[in-house]
Amino acid sequence: MKKLKLDELNRLTVSEFKETDKIPVVIVLDNIRSGMNVGSFFRTADAYACEKIILTGICPVPPHKEINKTAIGADASMDWEYVENTVDALINLKAQGYQIISVEQTDSSVPLHNYSHLNIVKLAVVFGNEVDGVSDQAISLSDHCIEIPQYGTKHSLNVSVCGGTVLYELNNYYRQS
Numbered sequence: 001m002k003k004l005k006l007d008e009l010n011r012l013t014v015s016e017f018k019e020t021d022k023i024p025v026v027i028v029l030d031n032i033r034s035g036m037n038v039g040s041f042f043r044t045a046d047a048y049a050c051e052k053i054i055l056t057g058i059c060p061v062p063p064h065k066e067i068n069k070t071a072i073g074a075d076a077s078m079d080w081e082y083v084e085n086t087v088d089a090l091i092n093l094k095a096q097g098y099q100i101i102s103v104e105q106t107d108s109s110v111p112l113h114n115y116s117h118l119n120i121v122k123l124a125v126v127f128g129n130e131v132d133g134v135s136d137q138a139i140s141l142s143d144h145c146i147e148i149p150q151y152g153t154k155h156s157l158n159v160s161v162c163g164g165t166v167l168y169e170l171n172n173y174y175r176q177s
């Protein structure tokens with residue numbers, strides 16, 4: 001067994017990636033303050049070939065030093081846009097036929113592994129602020145809320161870790177169907 005070198009991984013070029021089929025998932029970042037977390041979402045979205053990222057509110061936008069540090073170029077490959085207000089972004093996505101899923105602990109959230117509404121073709125997945133989580137306004141526009149089960153003493157995961165976990169599951173679903 002040997003570790004592969006970068007040139008042996010046969011990754012797509014940015015232009016090839018732009019032309020490839022994407023999973024029908026739009027990531028909505030609801031007021032995420034850390035450029036490093038935002039950059040991590042770019043990198044994860046690129047890895048799973050998600051459709052797009054929408055940055056809202058206080059999210060830093062490319063070009064940005066912290067985004068560049070963690071995205072390592074994925075901010076160039078991923079389609080993205082900035083919308084000042086999360087609610088406006090979600091209303092627009094609903095009008096385009098997206099089902100809105102917020103990743104948040106609520107009184108009716110469903111554990112990620114039990115979520116059974118994935119027969120929906122187009123999903124917009126909302127990830128919230130590092131301190132306050134998904135905004136109440138975004139939750140009120142959501143069709144469903146999902147959460148990642150946790151068994152330790154902490155009540156949350158870092159938002160970019162949460163993003164990686166949820167997007168991994170969605171990627172598996174779309175690639176297997």
